[in-house]
Amino acid sequence: MDEFRKHSVEFYDNMLLDGAKLAPEEKLFSYKGVLYPATVCCAETLTALETFEARRDDVILTGYPKTGTHWLDKILNNVVDIGAKYTEEEKNKRIDIENELAMPPRLEFVHADKLKMMEKLPSRRIIVTHLTPDTLPKSIFKNKAKVLVLIRNPKDTLVSYFHFINKMSIFPTLTWDSFFRDFMNGKVGWGSYFDYIKEWDKYIDDENVTALIYEELKENPNLGLKKIAAFLGYSLNEEEIQKVIEKSSFKVMMENGPNTLGKFTDIIFRKGSVGDWRSMFSDSQNQEMDRKFEECLAGTKLGAKINYEVYCKM
Structure with missing residues (x-):
């Protein structure tokens, strides 16, 4: 096992x-x-992010928890690795620096006194986060870094998040009904799903911001990868796209999990499917979510991209 995986x-x-x-x-x-979550985040870091300096060629991947950010992180790294066409010397230098710094997997997990160390990371940096634009560094928007906003339908997100928190020692254990209530009221880690979508909706027309829909990426990864590559300024041929799809498949990531995630593998990977919410939602909960979506997101551009009628109706 190399140092970074360790x-x-x-x-x-x-x-x-x-x-x-x-x-x-x-x-x-x-x-x-x-x-x-107090185990991996702290107020000092969230405050320190205000002065974090983003680069123009940074790629910021943001997604609400359990919308597929771990999967898309893998895809992005593979796209950049192939698209940037690094020499062997450049690749080895990147690996050495990444091994030396051993940065946590989310921006908000990096302790305040180590944020400065991220300057040592070579371009192109891929920075993953669950944060909303009002909490992220203002330099991301000022310096026009590329931002990918990953969106998943709220019903599947809620179900996936519920199973996740009950396997994760960093969250309080909750019953389904209790977690449903907390999710609907935004009383969960990283706050309200609905506020998250509404905040990012304000930026979605920015030329440096694009939305990716989890369900569409699952159904047509080839088309999704072409969109990602074009947004980042890369030209990948069909063979290269297929290579990325294979390397970032659910099966391959599960198999490689023990080497990169350890015990976390069985927690983060469950089904990755679309429509699993039907096995959990009661009729009343289904109606409550429909009303909430209509009230909060039906009139937004990102809300329209979710394609609620297709993915969230019985």
């Missing part, structure tokens, strides 16, 4: 161990009215 496994193992030591009421903290 550090990655250690990060996830320590995260789970630290989470198990906390009482349920200690596992989440509030920052500007939004809840975050």
Whole structure:
């Protein structure tokens, strides 16, 4: 196992161990009215992000929890690796620096005193986060970094998030009905799904921001990869696109999980399917979500992209 994979496994193992030591009421903290997991986030880091300097060639991947950010992170790394056409010397230099820094997998997980170290990371940096634009560094928008906003329908997101938190020691354990209520009220880690979509909707017409729909990427990965490559300024041929699809498939990522994620593998990978919400939602919960979507997102551009009538109706 190379050093980066070793550090990655250690990060996830320590995260789970630290989470198990906390009482349920200690596992989440509030920052500007939004809840975050105390094991991996802290107010000091979220404040320090205000002065973080993004680069013009950075790629920012943002998605609400359990919308597929781990999967898209893998896709992006493969696209950039192939599209940038790095020499062997450049590849080795990147690997050495990444191994040395061993940065956590999400921007908000990087401790405040280590954010400066990210300057050592070579371009093109891929920065993954669950944060909304008002919490992210303003330099991302000022310097016109490329931003990919990943969107998944709210019903499948809720179900996936529920199963996730009940396997994760960093979150309080909840019943389905309790978590449903908290999700609908935005009282979960990283706050309201609906507020997340509404905040990013304000930026969706920016030429440096594009939305990717989880369901569409699942149904037609070839088309999705072409869109991603074009947005990032790369020209990938069909063979290269197929190579990325194969390397980032659910099956391959599951098989490689023990080497990069350790015990976290069985937590983060479950089904990755579309429509699983039908196995969990009661009739009343289904109607409540339909009303909430209509109230909060029906008139937004991102809400329209979710294609709610197709993916969230019985």
